[in-house]
Amino acid sequence: MADSGQFTGDGESSATTSVSEGTAKSNISRRGFLRGAGITAASTALIDGVQLLHREAAAETIKGNAHVRELGPGPVPVTLNVNGTEHVVQIEPRTTLADALRTHLGMTGTKVVCDHGACSGCTVTLDKVPVNSCMTLAIEVGSRRIGTIEGIAQNGQLHPLQVAFVKHDAMQCGFCTPGMVMSCSALLERNPKPTLADVKKAVSGNLCRCATYPKVFAATLEAAGVAPEKSIS
Amino acid sequence: MNKFIFSDCTSVDAALSQMTGEAVVKAGGVDVLDRMKNGVIEPAKLVNITNIPSLRGIHETETGVRLGALVTLAELGDHPLLQSQYTVLADAAGHAATPQIRNAATLGGNLMQKVHCWYYRSADFACLRKGHDMCFAYDGLNQYHAIFDTNVCPSVAPSSTAVALSALNASVELTSAKGKRLVPVREFYIKPDDKHPTMETVIAPDELLTAVLIPKPAAGTRSAYQKYGEKSSYDWAIADAGVVLEMQGDVCRKAAIVLGAASPTPRLAVDAAALLVGKPITEETARAAGLAAMQGATPLSMNGYKVQLFPVAIYRTILLAAGKMDRDPSAAG
Structure with missing residues (x-):
């Protein structure tokens, strides 16, 4: 949600114990420039935010009942295992997983499009199961392993699915692509030899306004080493 | 989304102890977070039950x-x-x-x-179902609304x-x-x-x-569900039907037909189901049941099409349940 992290996010990311390689880059990018400009404009808001953080530091109360943990409403430390690396972020319970990834960890590969679970642009995996990160609170992820688009390529080598997406030009504007790749890679994990119907079902929740579906189907089948069927659309 | 206390519970008793005042129970969170993002509810506390x-x-x-x-x-x-x-x-x-x-x-x-209505699910409309005094759907956009039980909130x-x-x-x-x-x-x-x-x-x-x-279903029970929407990949139902048939040989001994997206509550089409009982399931009986289910419909200004769509959804789902027709490729989901 734009409302929860627009200005506070950059201030709070300093509380992160480890930051992914992508965000540590020192060269100026468009996003980095905008982020810097935001900090200047919002410095007073940040100070307010820090005071608020201290005031609400009654972060975690374990009630007399051992089966209840009360967290928040202010920021609390939450450990997230993203692509095999543990990160500790200071987040409010209302922070969605999408916001935690994008705003607090700087992993902007995951896109937020509709923010209501209706387009699947924000798809990530939890223990290899695809879910909408916009409809998941980061605080409830627990020990489940989060997979994002940043973790698909390994050791600088594109995943065969990514290679096939490039070869088949399976994108136009590209905004739905990270979600598409996450849905398709999760499919190949559980079903290495899918049929066209399987691929269609796997991306049935992923909206693409450019309508690149036939190319997504072809790319995924090729990555799986499955011969394309006659009519791919 | 408003700030809230996240009350993470690991037992039913713990969750019950937390359900006081402004607290809202959250499981998967799909509907609760959607209404929170829309500003329709602003709970001071979410009681998380997913770890029970x-x-x-x-x-x-x-x-x-x-x-x-x-x-x-x-x-x-x-x-x-x-x-x-x-x-x-x-x-x-x-x-x-x-x-x-x-x-x-x-x-x-x-x-x-919660029920579906874009006025109900928008913070901009103080509607009857949210405890205010008027319904916006009657004179507004009501193409996805109810065709039965429309007298208070459609x-x-x-x-x-x-x-x-x-x-x-x-x-x-x-x-x-x-x-x-x-x-x-x-x-x-x-x-x-x-x-x-x-x-x-x-x-x-x-x-x-x-x-x-x-x-446990009785011997000979067969059932099916189909949903129709505006697109086939995924969609909210504009008409959906669940059918359970208890068959003895070719003859239907008992039937239940339920419609979704027709009324503010799931609608049991009792008279339509009664038409199937004691007869073989055929195209004719299925069609007759579909039409009978629309008796007494009171469509609004923009959803008269549902009165034509439901009989088709019901007819096809009866035949699907009876094993006499394949799943409709144009059904949603």
């Missing part, structure tokens, strides 16, 4: 099946026992929403989700699993500090009335929906 182990699992019992409230729609849709013996439920859950949502959304949450029941469970005559288990009670799904939802327009179910504020119990 006793609410999980699909259990076959001597009398049928017991489904924990936290079973996901994906688990329901993929379960071999449900697919073979409770097909209407596996179909309804397996075709709801998107794969991503089905992986997170729970059965309890699906049953407890919102529609959105839960496809409620359609299936109503057809199967299942019950929900409601647990409070005082104990447990079972309520038939057919009596769980409340039609809006002038006195209590905001009430949607019979659940009390101190009760938690903990399980769903489905009776």
Whole structure:
């Protein structure tokens, strides 16, 4: 949600114990420039935010009942295992997983499009199961392993699915692509030899306004080493 | 989304102890977070029940099946026992929403989700169902609204699993500090009335929906669910039907037909089902039942098309349940 992290996010990311390689880059990018400009404009808001953080530091109360943990409403430390690396972020319970990834960890590969679970642009995996990160609170992820688009390529080598997406030009504007790749890679994990119907079902929740579906189907089948069927659309 | 206390509970008793005042129970969070993002609700506390182990699992019992409230729609849709013996439920859950949502959304949450109406779900409209004094749908945009029971609030029941469970005559288990009670799904939802327009179910504020119990189907039972929307990949239903038939040879001995997206509650089409009883299931009887289910419809200014769509949905789903027609490729989900 734009409302929860627009200005506070950059201030709070300093509380992160480890930051992914992508965000540590020192060269100026468009996003980095905008982020810097935001900090200047919002410095007073940040100070307010820090005071608020201290005031609400009654972060975690374990009630007399051992089966209840009360967290928040202010920021609390939450450990997230993203692509095999543990990160500790200071987040409010209302922070969605999408916001935690994008705003607090700087992993902007995951896109937020509709923010209501209706387009699947924000798809990530939890223990290899695809879910909408916009409809998941980061605080409830627990020990489940989060997979994002940043973790698909390994050791600088594109995943065969990514290679096939490039070869088949399976994108136009590209905004739905990270979600598409996450849905398709999760499919190949559980079903290495899918049929066209399987691929269609796997991306049935992923909206693409450019309508690149036939190319997504072809790319995924090729990555799986499955011969394309006659009519791919 | 407003700030809130996240009360993470690991037992039913703990969750019950937290359900006070402004607290809202959250399972998969799909409907609750959606309404919070829309600003329709601003709970001071969310009671998280997803870490309560006793609410999980699909259990076959001597009398049928017991489904924990936290079973996901994906688990329901993929379960071999449900697919073979409770097909209407596996179909309804397996075709709801998107794969991503089905992986997170729970059965309890699906049953407890609030009615569908874009005025009700917008913070900009102080509508009757939210406790104010007028309904915007009658004179507004009502193409997706109800065609039955439209006198107070013509919102529609959105839960496809409620359609299936109503057809199967299942019950929900409601647990409070005082104990447990079972309520038939057919009596769980409340039609809006002038006195209590905001009430949607019979659940009390101190009760938690903990399980769903489905009776074992009689020999010869066959069932099916189909949903029609504006697009085929995934969509909210504009018309959906759940059908359960008890067959003896070729003859139908008992039938239940339930419509979703037709009324503010899942609608049991009793007269339509009665037309099937004592006869073989044929195109003619199925068509007659579909048409009979529309008796007494009171469509609004923009949803008269539903009165034509439902008979088709019902007819095709009866034949699908009877094994006399394939799943409609143009159905949604």
